[in-house]
Amino acid sequence: MSIDVRKRVAVIEGDDASPEAVRPTIALLDTMNLPIEWIYPLVGDPAMAQYGSPFPAESRAQIDGADTTFFGSTSGSSGASLFYLRWGKQTFANVRPARYLTGARSPLADPADIDLVIVRENLEDLYVRAEGELSTLAEPAPRGATIRRSVKDLAPGRYAVKAITEAGSERVIRFAFELARRRRGCLTVTAKFNMLPLTDGLFRDVALSLAQEFPDVTLETFIVDDFACRLVREPQRFDVVVMPNLYGDILSDAAAGLIGGLGMAPSGCYGNDYAYFETAHGTAPDIAGTHTINPTANLLTAAMMLDHLDLGEAASRLRAAVARVYLEGRVLTPDQGGTAGTEAFCAEVARQLECV
Ligand code: ATP
Numbered sequence: 001m002s003i004d005v006r007k008r009v010a011v012i013e014g015d016d017a018s019p020e021a022v023r024p025t026i027a028l029l030d031t032m033n034l035p036i037e038w039i040y041p042l043v044g045d046p047a048m049a050q051y052g053s054p055f056p057a058e059s060r061a062q063i064d065g066a067d068t069t070f071f072g073s074t075s076g077s078s079g080a081s082l083f084y085l086r087w088g089k090q091t092f093a094n095v096r097p098a099r100y101l102t103g104a105r106s107p108l109a110d111p112a113d114i115d116l117v118i119v120r121e122n123l124e125d126l127y128v129r130a131e132g133e134l135s136t137l138a139e140p141a142p143r144g145a146t147i148r149r150s151v152k153d154l155a156p157g158r159y160a161v162k163a164i165t166e167a168g169s170e171r172v173i174r175f176a177f178e179l180a181r182r183r184r185g186c187l188t189v190t191a192k193f194n195m196l197p198l199t200d201g202l203f204r205d206v207a208l209s210l211a212q213e214f215p216d217v218t219l220e221t222f223i224v225d226d227f228a229c230r231l232v233r234e235p236q237r238f239d240v241v242v243m244p245n246l247y248g249d250i251l252s253d254a255a256a257g258l259i260g261g262l263g264m265a266p267s268g269c270y271g272n273d274y275a276y277f278e279t280a281h282g283t284a285p286d287i288a289g290t291h292t293i294n295p296t297a298n299l300l301t302a303a304m305m306l307d308h309l310d311l312g313e314a315a316s317r318l319r320a321a322v323a324r325v326y327l328e329g330r331v332l333t334p335d336q337g338g339t340a341g342t343e344a345f346c347a348e349v350a351r352q353l354e355c356v
Contacts, residue, residue, distance in 0.1 A: 005035055006035040006036060006037045007035060007036050007037070007067045007068075007309045007311075008036075008037045008039060008065065008066045008067050009036055009037070009038055009039070009066055009067060009068055009069070009070055009305070009309075010039050010040070010041050010062055010063050010066040010068070010069040010070070011026060011038050011039070011040050011069070011070050012040075012041065012043055012069065012070070012071045012072060012074075012078060012081055013040075013072045014071065014072020014073045014074050014075075014078060014283060015044070015072070015073065015074055015075040015076055015077075015078060015283045016073075016075050016283035016284060016285040016288040017283055017284040017285065017287050017288040017289070017290075017293040018072030018073040018074075018283045018284070018293075019072060020288070020289075020291050020293050020342055021072070021279075021293045021294070021295040021297070021298045021342055022070070022072040022298060024295055024342055024343050024346040025295050025298040025299055025302055025346070026038060026070075027346070028299070028346045028349060028350055029302060029318075031350055031353070032314055032317070032318070032353065034306070034311060034314055035311075036309070036311075039062055039066060041058070041059035041060075041062040041063055041081070042056070042058070042059055043055055043059055043077075043078045043080070043081040044074075044076070044077035044078035044081075045077050047059060048077065054077045054078070054079075054080050054081075055080035055081045055084065059081065060081075060084060063081070063084065063085065067309060068274070068275055068276060068277065068305055068308060068309065069085055069276040069277070070276070070277050070278075070301075070302065070305055071085065071276055071277065071278035072278070072279075072283075072298075073278065073279060073281060073282050073283040073284075074283065075282065075283040075285060082278075085269070085274075085276045086122060086123065086269060087123060089271050089273070089274040089276070090123065090271045090272065090273075090274075091122055091123075091269035091270055091271040091274060091275060091276060092121065092122050092123050092168065092171055092172050092175075092270070092271055093119055093120075093121070093122060093171075093172050093175040093176070093269065093270045093271075094119070094120040094121075094122040094248065094252075094267060094268075094269045095117060095118075095119055095120075095179070095267065095268050095269075095270060095304070096117065096118045096119075096120060096248070096252040096255070096256075096265065096266070096267045096280050097115075097116070097117045097118075097265075097266060097300075097304075098114060098115075098116050098117070098118065098235075098252070098255035098256060098258065098259050098265060099114065099115045099116075099259065100112065100113070100114040100115070100258070100259045100260070101259070101260070101264070101296075101322070101323050101326040101327075102323075102326060102327050103325075103326030103327050103328070103329040103332075103336075104259060104260035104264055104326050104336055105260050105261070105335070105336045105337050106258060106259055106260050107257065107258070108235075108258055111235075111258060111259065112236075113236045114235045114236055114258060114259055115236075115239075116235060116238040116239060116240070116241060116255065117179065117183070117239070117240050117241070118241050118242075118243070118248055118251060118252040118255055119172060119175060119176040119179065119240060119241065119242040119243075119248070120242075120243060120244075120245060120247075120248020120249060120252060121168065121169070121172040121203075121242075121243070121244050121245045121248065122172070122245060122248075122269055123168060123245070124163050124164055124165060124168045124169075124244070124245055125162055125163065125164060125244040125245035125246050126160050126161070126162050126245065126246050127245045127246070128161055128163045129160075130160065130161035130163070131158060131159065131160045131161070132158065132159055133155070133156070133157075133158055133159075134151065134152060134154055134155035134156065134157045134158060134159050135152070135155040135156060137151060137152055137155075137159055162196070162199055163199075164199040164200065164202050164203055164244060166202060166206060169202060169203045169206040169207075170206050170210065171272075172242060173189070173203075173206055173207045173210055173242055174210060175270065176240050176241075176242035177210060177211075177213070177214045177217055179240050180214075180217045180239055180240040181214060181216060181217055183239055183240060184239040185216060185217050185218060185239070186217070186218045186220070186238075186239035186240065187207075187214075187217050187218070187219050187220075187239070187240050187241075187242065188219075188220050188221070188222060188227070188238055188239075188240070188241040188242070189203070189204055189207040189219065189220070189221045189222075189241075189242055189243070190221065190222045190223070190224045190227040190241060190242075190243045190247065191203045191204060191223075191224055191243055191244050191247060192223060192224050192225075192247075193221070193223060194223055200244065203243075203244055204221055207219065207221070207242070208221075224243065224247050224251075227241070227243075227251070228251060228254065231251065231254060231255060231258070232254070232258070235255070235258050252265070252267075252280055253265075253280065256280055256281075260335075260336060261294075261335050261336075262279075262280060262281035262282075262284075262297065263281065263293070263294030263295075263296055263297055263333065263335045263336070264294070264296050264297060264300075265279065265280040265281065265297050265300075266279060266280070266297055266298075266300035266301035266303070266304055267279055267280040267297075267301060267304075268301065268304040268305065268308065270308075275308050277301045277302070277304055277305040277308070278301065279297040279298055279301050280297065281297055290341075291341045291342050291343065292333055292334050292341055292342060293333070293342050294333040294335050294336065294342070294345070295333075295342050295345055295346055296322060296333075296345075299318060299322050299346075299349060300318075300319065300322065302318065303315040303316075303318045303319050303322075306318065317353060317356050318349075318353070320352075320356040321349050321350075321352035321353040321355075321356050322349055322352075324352040324355065324356065325345070325348050325349055325352055330348070331344055331345055331347075331348035332345070333345055
């Protein structure tokens, strides 16, 4: 009796320009003879038409039954499935590598050797999305209330809750320590500790106490505005950087800018029981239909997925082939100063795969 060792991957192509990058990425992976079966849960408008729901139970069961999900980017009705992958699956660590590939269009004079990973807490902070009217807020006791007006007195206006928990911080910071241990052994923690000692301060304190368990990892802390400046001035000095959700969302896009833009930036979201893979960029609606979206982010995101599926050799080959395309610089998409379309870029990666 033969055992099926194939991995099952759920693919959600996403909206706007996203399918234009996802489809050639899957087609390219298909040329690599990988033990992967692709399944396509219906979400968004097609699911609405067939099942009367943008995220029906059938699609959820397909995601549950898959080894992982490869997600495009969503701008609308496929969003429910993304919420499920994130909060439903408790994928708490959003890993966003920023590694410069020679030949990519960086704005820096010297981008060589940028190789850092931002680990963004993925479920808490302002993303608990608890907002409301200031007038309904129970009287809080803000620090410095004697010299500033109390928060309630600011009404009319609105507030948003920033939630940082000890358990939520611990799991993502532990994840970051373990990642740093497997890389160059340096972990940076950043947040606004000084202004927000109870919330961001808790995040830092959790890191400081966990440091005892990781004596082989060098830990440093920077206030987030200082970190933003250092990220631009000396990105090469960073290895793994962990931060709360909102800072991670913003600064990972900034890090992507340093290495050539959002088209270069992969991303994966990891929990204890599930991981899914989705580029850092959005749906690029402004270039939808042009088939010029840079698929590098999708290809490198796919490489992260292959690592997760224990297909590390294929992941390394894919990364090497993409790097060679940039090194040669003949077939690049418009965001990198070239004229190639998405499919032509992927064809060039396929050609380079023969050489690695
Ligand atoms: P979101 O809020 O979901 O992040 P957004 O519309 O703010 O979405 P993106 O969709 O990421 O942001 O697009 C920002 C800019 O970057 C757009 O001009 C878009 O065309 C460009 N962009 C994003 N991804 C790519 C890509 N893979 N290749 C080329 N350009 C891209």
